[in-house]
Amino acid sequence: MKTLTSITLSGFLLAAGAGAASAQSVVISPEQETVIREYVTTQEIQPIEVPAEVTIEVGTTLPETIELRPLEVPEAEVEYHYIVVDNRTVLVEPQTREIVYIIE
Structure with missing residues (x-):
């Protein structure tokens, strides 16, 4: 019985660890946010x-029907694409189309 409990607990911990690994977040500094926000504003992109x-x-993957814009801001030191939705800048990993960060 003790072995069954250990196996069950091990499986639970493994599943919890996998979930935490997939929920990794991107860290964007306040300075990077400012530079990105200024860039997006100058581009006059319509939401x-x-x-x-x-x-x-x-974590959401965007469909191919949504056009991503390249974020051409070398001083921000990030290589993402973006869209603007409801006055928020949404940073997207271009290869996977996954949303990685949202600037409010």
Whole structure:
């Protein structure tokens, strides 16, 4: 019985660890946020309307139908693309199309 409990507990801990690893977040400093916000403002990009089934939150993968803009700000030291939704700048990993950070 003790062995079964240990195996069950080990499985639970393994699953919890896998969940934590997949929920990694990107760290953007306040200085980087300022530089990115200024860049996006100068680009005068119109906010987009996302399909109803798409949730704008970190970890969401955006569909191919949403056009991503390259974030061309070398001084920010990040290599993401972005979209603007509801006055928020949404940073996206271009290879996976996953939302990695949202600037309010």
